[in-house]
Amino acid sequence: MRRKLIAGNWKMNGSLAANAALLNGIKAELAGQSVACGVAVCAPAPYLAQCQSELSGTTVNWGAQDLSVHESGAYTGEVSGAMLRDFGCVYVIVGHSERRTYHAESEQLVAQKTVRALQCGLTPIVCVGESLSEREAGQTDVVIGRQIGAVLAAIESADLAKIVIAYEPVWAIGTGKTATPEMAQQVHQALRVRLREKNSQAAALVQILYGGSMKPDNAKDLLAMPDIDGGLIGGASLKAEDFLAIVRAA
Numbered sequence: 001m002r003r004k005l006i007a008g009n010w011k012m013n014g015s016l017a018a019n020a021a022l023l024n025g026i027k028a029e030l031a032g033q034s035v036a037c038g039v040a041v042c043a044p045a046p047y048l049a050q051c052q053s054e055l056s057g058t059t060v061n062w063g064a065q066d067l068s069v070h071e072s073g074a075y076t077g078e079v080s081g082a083m084l085r086d087f088g089c090v091y092v093i094v095g096h097s098e099r100r101t102y103h104a105e106s107e108q109l110v111a112q113k114t115v116r117a118l119q120c121g122l123t124p125i126v127c128v129g130e131s132l133s134e135r136e137a138g139q140t141d142v143v144i145g146r147q148i149g150a151v152l153a154a155i156e157s158a159d160l161a162k163i164v165i166a167y168e169p170v171w172a173i174g175t176g177k178t179a180t181p182e183m184a185q186q187v188h189q190a191l192r193v194r195l196r197e198k199n200s201q202a203a204a205l206v207q208i209l210y211g212g213s214m215k216p217d218n219a220k221d222l223l224a225m226p227d228i229d230g231g232l233i234g235g236a237s238l239k240a241e242d243f244l245a246i247v248r249a250a
């Protein structure tokens with residue numbers, strides 16, 4: 001039985017004051033409760049120290065939104081996996097569609113970043129997803145197969161159980177449009193079939209999250225699907241009450 005995971009992706013939002021209010025709201029609700037699902041927030045790099053000081057000793061984990069493919073050295077502006085570990089990160093998002101689109105991250109680079117995250121002891125949340133035109137052209141399976149295929153080719157079979165995958169249809173991110181539970185389940189199931197080719201035992205353990213306008217009012221139905229093991233939450237992770245409502249749905 002896979003434990004569900006609800007992970008917030010704050011993107012480039014927040015401030016010390018706003019984060020403190022958000023994290024205090026989350027902590028106040030979850031303190032002293034046994035939470036059935038895993039909970040995490042993925043913050044902009046400058047706020048990871050704040051997450052570490054606010055969330056240490058709680059049931060909420062934290063992570064980053066990207067990492068450098070390099071180990072260390074002359075890479076101005078980059079943040080290494082070891083640095084993220086220094087600040088207590090458990091997770092790092094890899095290959096978010098906004099990075100693939102705005103920073104031209106290739107499938108190969110995403111695969112290499114996944115490997116780097118694993119080497120650093122981080123759990124990569126590997127994002128895959130098709131654009132609207134790709135879906136309309138009937139290319140969803142091909143695109144997702146290519147994206148996940150690059151990652152599977154790069155990692156050791158024994159490491160499969162150490163990654164999290166997020167299916168995020170690009171047309172659903174930040175648009176208010178959500179894949180129906182059935183549409184999402186179909187892709188999640190296809191992803192799991194693909195994972196089995198790499199390591200059938202581990203494939204049953206990998207958490208496959210859905211992301212794309214998951215909100216309190218649609219979370220329950222999405223999370224009820226057999227291969228949807230949680231959510232990667234953008235907009236709704238910025239409001240404690242919305243994020244917590246999704247945690248409760250899980």
Ligand code: PEP
Nearest residue numbers: 173174211212213234235
């Ligand atoms: C995301 O960016 O990972 C995401 C799922 O965003 P939203 O929930 O706002 O669609």
